[in-house]
Amino acid sequence: MIWNEKFETMPGEEMRKWQGEKLREMIERIYYNVPFYRRKLQELNILPEDIEGIDDLARLPFTTKEDLRDNYPYNLFAVPMSEIIRIHASSGTTGKPTVVGYTRRDIAHWSEVVARILTSAGVERDDYIHVAYGYGLFTGGLGIHYGSEKVGATVIPISAGNTKKQLQLMEDLGSTVLACTPSYALYLAETIDELNIERDRLKLRIGIFGAEPWTDSMRKKVEERLNIKAIDIYGLSEIIGPGVASECEYQEGLHINEDHFIPEIIDPETLEVLPPGERGELVFTTVTKEGLPLLRYRTGDLSRLIYEKCRCGRTLVRMEKCLGRSDDMLIIRGVNVFPSQIESILLEMGETEPHYRLVVDRENNLDILEVQVEVGDQFFSDEIKKLEQLTAKIRRNIESTLGISVKVKLVEPKTFERYEGKTLRVIDRRKLD
Amino acid sequence: MIIKQLSVFLENKAGRLTELTGILGRAGINMTALSIADTSEFGIIRTVVSDPEKALQILKEHNFSVSLTDVVCLTTPNKPGALARALEILSVEGISIEYMYAFSIGEEAFIIMKTEDINRTIQVLKENDMHLMKAAELNNK
Structure with a gap:
């Protein structure tokens, strides 16, 4: 099923024309309403009337998370506050949170794009959607909520936390769709095992998972353990929240709602747009946003764009599953390491839980990477030699993939908290002075 | 003749053994024998207790990796x-x-x-x- 045939199957040329028109309108709005952008455009001697079409996008200035922080909380908004009907904010792990605002039309667009992604995941109006994303400032809960209502499904706004009660309600209310972070989905699966809940008592069939990077091997694990189809969705609050992109039933990349959010892939070092198909940093321009329109926003997420038509019939450009962020990347003794690589290795081994944490430190000017892995019940042996063999095997597998030596430490189960939001995977203790 | 021994994975962290024994004590579980095998990183507690099934359940609830041997x-x-x-x-x-x-x-x-x-x-x-x-x-x- 396709929610919006017109835009989701629009021929490429027509889409580019649409994007060009919307871009022109957006530049006019931000030039006259956002002093920050007017200054940036003036520095480049660009006037709104200079924008003729989508090809002009590459000349325009970037926006970064830093810019959002510098203009905290409302200075990048392009409408008077009387037009803003909702505020969300992203958890500021470092410094201030980033604040985003929505007009009534933004909320309508947001519901529309979420309705599209839910439909492409296979959700229908007969479904019961168990929304276990956090409600509140985080965009996950309310974003999925509004889209589900638009689809006409039955929304169960359970929010995050109290896992046992969640499972009880999931069973009693007959939830068919689970929306949460992939790590929370895995945690739910573990709890189902712990409580010996028979899978037949749950009616789940689809998972809508996003808000943190996860690998295909983790997907397999979640699909097997929950017996569902796990759909990857992508979104970030700066752009709109959930609804930026999502997989269809074929799970071969995420269709970007490019009539609202124009994607580009750039080299994070040179900031040049990369040729089609190359991997780099994902950048979005939110052409239809009224409250907080962002020009070429650098997401920090690494991906590549797939232009071939999808088997599902959608013509929307696809982005490859996002496996890392340019700022998640660790450089250990000159080697680039992504936490997702470690996760894949652990999942492929199948002998430990995919719950891990990377601790980086520097001793005698040498980077030390310690991989801490939880020892789940099913892998626990009371023989030291078996645990030592397991440790050695994990170490060998990581070393042969990454090409650097690591230290592996087994830790007790549930050492790492499972957040409804994002799980802290990396602790970098290096002092780079 | 088979005795179900409780085996527990413990990280080498201060207070962990105290916590473990405290949990068992509060649950009214007595330990008859106990030994600790340790490496530089972790230890394994092996203990014979009065009610192994109950001890297993309680320790699982407290997020220990635990098994019966x-x-x-x-x-x-x-x-x-x-x-x-x-x-x-x-x-x-x-x-x-x-x-x-x-x-x-x-x-x-x-x-x-x-x-x-x-x-x-x-x-x-x-x-x-x-x-x-x-x-x-x-x-x-």
């Missing part, structure tokens, strides 16, 4: 050469011991051991008139 408890006279005689029987039969812990008091010595084949161990020791203790006897001692 089949062991036997051999008793011998507390005399020189008694243990050697018992071990000789196993070694003749080619049964290797994975680990053991023991203590003696008064006239008796108690040896808890895990072997590669617990049923054959029991059979062989019994055939040679060795005395094995039942879990209930051990807990009521």
